[in-house]
Amino acid sequence: MAFISIAGMFASYLDRKITARIHWRVGPSLKQPYYDIKKLLIKETILPANGPIWLFVSAPLISFLSVALISDIMITSWFNTGSGFIGDTVVIFYLFAIPAVASILGAFASQSPYASLGASREIKLLIAYEVPLFLAMLVPIIKAQSVLFGKIISAQVYNGSFAASASGLLALIVAIFCIQAKMGFTPFDLAEAETELAGGTQAEYSGPLLAVWKLSKMALTVAAPLFLVMLFWGAGGWLIILLKYIVLLIVAVLIKNTNPRVKINQAMKFFLGPVSIAAVVAVLLAWKGY
Amino acid sequence: MSFTVDALTKSLNVFHAACSPCNNCDIEILDALTPRYDLERFGIQLVGSIRHADVLLVTGAVNKKVVHRIKALYEQAPKPIIVIANGSCACSEILFRDSYNTCGPLDKIIPVDLYIPGCPPRPEAIIAGVVKLLNAVRAKDKK
Numbered sequence: 001m002a003f004i005s006i007a008g009m010f011a012s013y014l015d016r017k018i019t020a021r022i023h024w025r026v027g028p029s030l031k032q033p034y035y036d037i038k039k040l041l042i043k044e045t046i047l048p049a050n051g052p053i054w055l056f057v058s059a060p061l062i063s064f065l066s067v068a069l070i071s072d073i074m075i076t077s078w079f080n081t082g083s084g085f086i087g088d089t090v091v092i093f094y095l096f097a098i099p100a101v102a103s104i105l106g107a108f109a110s111q112s113p114y115a116s117l118g119a120s121r122e123i124k125l126l127i128a129y130e131v132p133l134f135l136a137m138l139v140p141i142i143k144a145q146s147v148l149f150g151k152i153i154s155a156q157v158y159n160g161s162f163a164a165s166a167s168g169l170l171a172l173i174v175a176i177f178c179i180q181a182k183m184g185f186t187p188f189d190l191a192e193a194e195t196e197l198a199g200g201t202q203a204e205y206s207g208p209l210l211a212v213w214k215l216s217k218m219a220l221t222v223a224a225p226l227f228l229v230m231l232f233w234g235a236g237g238w239l240i241i242l243l244k245y246i247v248l249l250i251v252a253v254l255i256k257n258t259n260p261r262v263k264i265n266q267a268m269k270f271f272l273g274p275v276s277i278a279a280v281v282a283v284l285l286a287w288k289g290y
Numbered sequence: 291m292s293f294t295v296d297a298l299t300k301s302l303n304v305f306h307a308a309c310s311p312c313n314n315c316d317i318e319i320l321d322a323l324t325p326r327y328d329l330e331r332f333g334i335q336l337v338g339s340i341r342h343a344d345v346l347l348v349t350g351a352v353n354k355k356v357v358h359r360i361k362a363l364y365e366q367a368p369k370p371i372i373v374i375a376n377g378s379c380a381c382s383e384i385l386f387r388d389s390y391n392t393c394g395p396l397d398k399i400i401p402v403d404l405y406i407p408g409c410p411p412r413p414e415a416i417i418a419g420v421v422k423l424l425n426a427v428r429a430k431d432k433k
Contacts, residue, residue, distance in 0.1 A: 011390060012377040016330070020328070023325055024325045025325045025328040025330065025331075026328050026331050027328075027330060027331065028330050028331060029331070029333075032301070033332050035297065035300040036301045036332055036333065038300075038301075039295045039297040039298055039300070039301040039344065041297070042293070042294050042297050042298065042370075042371075043344070043368045043370070044368040044369045044370075045368070046341060046366070046368055114339075135313060197338070198338040198339040199337070199338045199339035199341070199342060202338075202339075202342075203338075203339045203341065204341055205341060205342075206341040206342065206368040207368055210341070210342060247403075247410075
């Protein structure tokens with residue numbers, strides 16, 4: 001958990017620094033995400049007057065714990081490819097949905113109109129991007145002939161990355177769009193839209209609870225690209241994996257900075273239309289052995 | 291330096307409340323965040339919700355329509371909160387002082403920590419004001 005927090009802060013620093021450089025600015029210092037979290041710890045926590053407080057308090061904790069669990073499963077099965085359990089790839093996929101579900105529950109518990117509007121967008125977005133993401137995830141499973149996460153990694157270590165094949169590359173591109181929505185990065189950040197929804201699903205959170213939300217968001221920017229690297233692009237030692245992760249993060253930040261926010265109907269059309277079709281094509285290609 | 295002051299002064303999230311301004315102050319505030327001045331270097335960011343904010347930045351002469359809202363915003367803010375009156379309107383209401391619908395300068399409505407006069411204040415003046423405030427908070431903490 002400490003590891004994922006520190007890695008998350010570093011990923012958040014990279015995100016903000018690259019964004020600043022694109023804007024031709026100097027950007028924040030390396031310790032800025034740490035200062036932000038530290039500052040939120042001294043602030044007052046405001047609880048909703050007539051909402052379920054236990055849900056309001058537990059939602060960020062559930063979100064952060066699930067992301068910490070994902071990274072734990074991923075990293076242990078990377079270091080020891082036999083350590084997983086049957087179907088742990090599917091478990092990781094479900095755990096990835098939990099931060100979104102937790103933010104929906106927390107938003108409804110906060111009883112704010114902005115938060116519930118954000119939550120309704122988050123639900124629609126979740127329905128839209130989970131379909132192509134799961135289809136894209138089927139490609140490495142078909143190629144490795146296993147649902148064990150460790151097997152998927154070891155197959156790539158011995159036979160080269162799946163992204164080198166046509167189906168693997170297509171699935172990786174599909175999955176990059178999906179994690180863009182999962183991490184709440186700009187073309188698909190409509191659930192947290194600062195300018196129109198005042199923070200969206202987290203509009204009512206303050207103080208330490210908001211700090212946990214931010215940490216869970218930062219941890220997700222570590223876990224989601226790392227998951228893609230291990231699933232599709234897993235060949236190489238830990239340094240090469242780290243470099244590949246940074247490359248994927250930079251791609252995500254570039255997409256974030258060069259696109260305006262889409263509307264929810266555009267996002268759903270995009271994910272359930274072209275992206276899903278591309279994912280189906282990738283699965284069929286993998287089936288035929290390409 | 292105490293933990294509280296150290297944490298607060300290094301990461302200020304600003305919520306901008308426009309209380310019937312003429313928009314000049316608002317433009318100058320956005321200027322302070324642009325590449326030329328880049329306040330994000332010091333951890334200063336604009337946020338969309340008062341619940342996420344450490345600074346309540348008020349522009350404009352508060353009139354009868356917004357006086358309840360600015361009071362509500364101050365009450366909704368998680369403490370500790372710094373209130374900045376930006377521009378001559380928020381500081382002293384200048385030529386709107388005798389108007390039928392203004393409700394007095396901002397410090398008669400909510401406690402104000404920093405006054406930045408100017409019509410509108412230049413981005414340099416805004417940055418200088420924030421630096422003076424942070425130094426004052428730190429000096430007070432040392433005593």
